[in-house]
Amino acid sequence: MPRCNRCGKESIIHDKSQGEIFCKSCGLVIDEKIADLNHDSVSFEDRKDNRRAGTPMSMSVYDFGLSTMISVINKDAKGNSISPSTNATLRRMRILDQRSQLHKHIDVNYKIAFDVLQRIQDKISVSNHVKELAAYIYRKAVERKITQGRSINAVVAASMYAACRNTQTLRTLKDISDATDIKPKKISQSYRALVKQLDLKIPVVNQVQCLSKISNNLGVSEKTKYLAMEILQKAADLRILAGRDPIGISAAILYYACLIKKETFTQTQVAEASRVTVVTVRNRFKEIRKIIRIDLTK
Template sequence: MVYMNNNKDGCPRCVKGKLIVLTETSETCCPKCGYVVDELSVDTGAEWRSNAGTDRPDRSRAGSPTSLTMHDRGLSTRISADNKDATGKHLSSEMRYAFKRLKTWDGRLNTVTSKDKNLITALAELKRLEDKLVLNSSISEKAAYIYRKALEEKLVRGRSINALIAASLYAACRELGVSRNLKDFELHANIKRKDIARCYRLLLKSLTIRMPVVDPVSCVAKIASANLEITEKSKRYAIKILKEASEKHLASGKDPMGLAASALYLACVKNGEDITQRDIAQAADVTEVTIRNRYKGLKDMQTVDDKMILSIEQHKRRKIKLTNHEKYMNRKKKAEDDIL
């Protein structure tokens, strides 16, 4: 069987012929000059016909992709509950009873070991937290990977499964740069914050995970979206303040959430918005004292910048005045020379 190749480029030798694929030999060649471009072509398209035997045509070449969020990685099979055979006919009562028993034993055999039972419980909780915290599947995959590593290192023994899976999800959020704090996990996981933090520190120490530094700029949008009615102008000004503080190494060793809250408060003060420290502190889950301390440092930085800008502008104005004076003296001297 012969069909056209989807490659838009023609033959690399004669350039005129369009490449074709011979399914019998899996060769990609040019019909004009006979040049063989590839000897082992792999067709990634759909099948030409369906062999599923169901009402809906199924022309897929493979099953669903593997996933770490399933205890068996999605590799095991399941006996369907449709009570139909391969041709779509209904089973008799005796066969339905037999397949019911087979399905029960199949489920038991897939969860024989304690590790499988542990993963089923943990990954079900992971799926629930993913929905509650509105996270994407890539973060869940990373969290499942971290939990599986912890299970291999036997860190789960003697500890709460829910606390450890919550700590794994928090570590995945931190590692992938997603802004979620321990308060969110405490609220949705129904576990004390100190228990999640203890398991999180255990994961970092035992699995040697290095977390990236949290950028305070990513916290601005989260604070401003907490029904504070802050304008976009203040948000952008706060981001500008944080970038300047980062360039001057004033953000090192500071809590990113507290620094972002202080920058947002300073931006609101500069733009004349009526937002109190208490409102921003509650939205950022920090104390008002933290905002006042960070606010003072950011304000001093802005004052220094304003003074520098003012001095530069004054220097420019003086230079312009001197230039005008020199022009006047030159014109005066030229006039005197003309008179003489």
Template sequence: MTQKYISDKEKRLSSCDESTLITDFETGEIFCSNCGHVLSERAEYSGPEWSSFSHDKINDTGTGSRTSLAKHDQGLSTIINTADKDVSGRPLSTTMKKTLKQLRILDRQSQIRTSGDRNFIQAFGKLHGLKDKLALSNIIMEKAAYIYRKAVEKKLVQGRTISAMIAASLYAACRDTKTPRTLKDIAQASNIRRKEIAVCYRLIFQELELKMPVIDSIQCIARISSRLEITEKTKRHAVKVLKQAQEHKETAGKDPMGLAAAALYLSCAKNGEYKTQRQIASAANVTEVTVRNRVKSFKLDQNLKL
């Protein structure tokens, strides 16, 4: 995580006048260090461009993209420039233009030699589309690309759709980095059935022997409350309820988003904020039945101080 001072534009979005923002580049969230309000779920890289080094000085002009696992060639292949000009800026002759056009075609064809290359081009194209829809960071993209490459190496993609496998790899990357993106979020963004992604995820989990950390439902509170503009006092009470539930093993085997939604609903009722179960369920991307059942289980537990 890194800290930065709040700007005039961001100050208008935050409820605090004097504060600093904390940027978590792993989850892609920007939040206030004082009240915990999430200003954005998508953090942009604000550092210098990828630079070249010459004469012991940094050249800040762009020199191409970094190597990345989320590219079919990992960003290592060369590209013939499309500008038909020589080093002096003068236009090339007609014969030379035709020659360069043929060389570009051959260069492009040489980069896609096998079916695996075509597979990666299609898969990583879909992955970048999901990144924009779900506002994910580059770290999660690299992790998802790594998992997908391992799945291709193990021949797990054969007989299954590329879209479902890349969506399952992305969900596995979100689970591994503790990024609050549910299976339903990814299913809606990818326009694929949730059940199909779940089957592919279980296959990847078992065959690659992944060790996934348990998602903490407390991390989901900030995301839900930011969508509903819930006060900090209510959020803190919801966190307190979830911590008590975790101590008494009430959260074991239950959906983290559903638990966070139920805790926020109870906290809103206690602090006089009018939020219906439908509103909270919609913000958490779960059903009203899930919220109702979690609320009922919390109320039945006499150890919880609601």
């Protein structure tokens, strides 16, 4: 089993849902944005190799990827070039084919929504697993008519945020907001509607992993990181983590530890490393320091 380059322990974990390889002991992210090369294993014939052709079914395609389309390659079956007149006919047929596939209003809705979803995935760099879950949540939202009275973009953004929370993929509302140019407040409103009306079970975020990732992004010392873990444990014992944004709390705790260990990281730097606002770091820090008093002169 491979060892961690930082702590030397054999505790390397491959998190397929987040597309990351990290050390469980020290939290070092060794590799991320790993492509998911898996395919579906459905076989319609009685054979052992399960070979297949074409793309697998996808929740993030308006028709689940089951429709056919006229190829854009202007060659015949033998590889010979097609004449200009035939090419013009095929071009018109492609346009008619595309229009005929979007004959339902709901198909148009899904087509617009999943194009937005793809752009969000490209900008915030999450795995296909997260995108597929977001597409599933959005489809359920359409079925329950949660999208009525709300913009498609806002509900798609909220679905992606819910998928990130569900898979414990560390992306903030600000990440989603920056990727969609939608205010965090609007995304948050749609997110709360999804959680309530779809009865989504959002797991508690692993605060230790969250804190470790921010520490690695910021580049703090091991002593500061260890102290931050101690403060985090105190905060958990005092039950001041409930109902708080886990990333904002982790960022504030890390900033507190940096002050104690006299590491010259500003609130702005901590906010950038954790992808939250400076105001969030400042407010959470004030709350934590008021409850957990540590002498900064030591």
